[in-house]
Amino acid sequence: MFAVEQTVENVKSYSIDGLKARLTELGLPAYRAAQILQWIYLHHAQSFSEMTNIAKKDREQLAALFSLPSLSERAVERSVDGTRKFLFGLEDGHCIESVLIPDENRLTLCISSQVGCQQACRFCLTGAGGFVRNLQAWEIADQVLSVSRMLRLENEHPITNIVLMGMGEPLANFDEVVKALRVMTAEHGLGISPRRITLSTDGLVPGIDALARSGLRVNLAVSLNASTDEIRDRIMPVNRRYPLRELLATCRRYPLEPRKRITFEYVLLRGVNDSAEDARRVAALLRGIRCKVNLIPFNPFPGSAFERPEEPSIRRFQQILLDHHITAPLRESRGRDISAACGQLRERQQPAVAATGRE
Ligand code: SAH
Secondary structure, three states: OOOOOOOOEEHHHOOHHHHHHHHHHOOOOOOHHHHHHHHHHOOOOOOHHHOOOOOHHHHHHHHHHEEOOOOEEEEEEEOOOOOEEEEEEOOOOOEEEEEEEEEOOEEEEEOOOEEEOOOOOOOOHHHHOOEEEEOOHHHHHHHHHHHHHHHHHOOOOOOOEEEEOOOOOHHHHHHHHHHHHHHHHOOOOOOOOHHHEEEEEOOOHHHHHHHHHHOOOOEEEEEOOOOOHHHHHHHOOHHHHOOHHHHHHHHHHOOOOOOOOEEEEEEEOOOOOOOHHHHHHHHHHOOOOOEEEEEEEOOOOOOOOOOOOOHHHHHHHHHHHHHOOOEOOEOOOOOHHHOOOOOOOOOOOOHHHHHHOOO
């Protein structure tokens, strides 16, 4: 019946153009592609049978040719500060977490790009758990789709911003992350403006350059976390491959839209990177880069070797950056009571474990 071999393919792995071409190959009308993707990303359909403007016979044919998988929602936890953490199950039994953070007039969803992480930053619980696998593009984008669907069902305000700051190093899973970003920003996708999306990296220099070349104009955040190579080598192994000089040179050439800035994240670790000298060195390193620095006091987890600095040294650090005309907001991590804060995400296999809040 068909010219091409029949295998069940995930329809969520297609862009509009890709799907048009594939449908044509299969002897189906190309205009169905837009209909299908609208059902998925606009109307949140989870099966072909819901696509009621397509003839029943055609829907059945599509369902035989394509799969339409969704992440399975395993658990939701709510913090006293309104932050919600979602535990999603993947088809192979692994789990990932996404965190929804309400803040004045924003609703930001923090999503994961990998199961676990290879980067082994010493202050991060995800790194301590090791690396399991890369997420596929649809598994990355589906975190946004699933949460959007839940919010709509509950008549809540939609997500306004996306940050790739959950589990994993997004630029270590470059191709799938870029594909996911295309789905998130596409008209026949989730239709989110790239200005409302921020990708955070620990500093994989070739990945930052490739992201610039991709033409996706998402915001860039870089986890700086140290003022010298000596300190950064110790707490972030990536620095041994791409030291500060190279990292900052890449940041200097990153194409910024007018009025946009690079965000540098700086996790404050007591006695490690929080001195007045560190602050002055950070200001010097960032000279000439349009940027701001988000200061994040360390969020502890059992077994971690670090501590959060005392309030006065946090304030002193911030003041020195401000004195150098660097915007430096203090980011109190949200959702600490449900282990949803920066550096506290890790793979939780069973919802029962997640619900006990043992970590
Ligand atoms: N791999 C990416 C994104 C995930 S980490 C990256 O490195 O940027 C997101 C942010 O959380 C990073 O800025 C990281 O420095 C910060 N972070 C990690 N562990 C933390 C902890 N225990 N306390 C506070 N911030 C932490």
